[in-house]
Amino acid sequence: MPDALSKTIPIWCAVINRLLFGELHESHDLHTPEEFVGRFEHAQIEARLDGFVDDAESLDLDVPSLRSALGKPLHPSWITPDFSTQHLRSSTDYRQVVCCTASRRVIGTEASESGYIQGAGDDSEGWSHGLTPALYWKHQRQLLEAVEGDMLYMIQRLVIAYKCSDTEYDNAVNIGPTNLYVGTITSAMQPELYDGMVICRDQPPPTPDPGNKHRKRTKTLHLLCGDGKLGSRALRSQLSRILSFFNTLPSKDKPPKLLFACSNGKDLSVGVALTVLCMFFDDDYHFTLQTSNTKIDKTLIRRRLACITTAKPDANPSRSTLQSVHAFLMPREA
Structure with a gap:
């Protein structure tokens, strides 16, 4: 069984339960499949849970809203070709998180994983x-x-x-209490919806229909960075262009509505939105066209990223993208 199912998800279930349902102590225990996680390793993980909860609390999440949305504590269970949880918790008390894998065990094939064969159906891209x-x-x-x-x-x-369909063009997600949106390149095909757009691509996106003379002209910044590690590294030198771009935005009574777009809407666009959240928003997410006086450190960056991932759970900036963001925002520590 993959570690993600046997350890990572159980850890998150326990941390979320402790964070959101502090008074429900019976939901705070760590649950792992005994057939795959030994007692000693289980105890080692359990000893670190309080530290994980402290890290989660430092993100300054909207705990009441998250608790209201979730409603009940989480409880993991497991199903594999060779194993399944025998006794599932009542759904009236818990939200069941079913960890299902198509991978099977062949004893002796991979000693480090007790015979677990990787890649046997766990990655959705493959099937x-x-x-x-x-x-x-x-x-x-x-x-x-x-x-x-x-x-x-x-x-x-x-x-x-x-x-x-038109729904593909309307895939941008609003980031929390801000007027920022993150989406794919196709979101940029509707520029009239925004006051400004920042597009990460190694070439200009498709040109909108020129026949529509009433289409609003939207200020657009093209950051020349493509997909993959090379694009993430190129982002580091491109981020400095954001300052001059923001100076061209119209000064209004309300914050400008901005779109950040990249090929998948999960990586580079998230990195740029994260940079803007750190530079132009205070702790109450009030926007200013001047750079914020808030001190930018790793804790602040984690909080702003948590704001994005709360609104857009599939946001997944790569390590290289985050390194570029850190290098730009905290050059002395890079």
């Missing part, structure tokens, strides 16, 4: 054929009722329909 969680939940009944032989064709049809 989903483009089906995303949002598409699945939107068409759940249709997919579950489909004949297995028709499943691949149905998924391909749903994915193509989504890519051809």
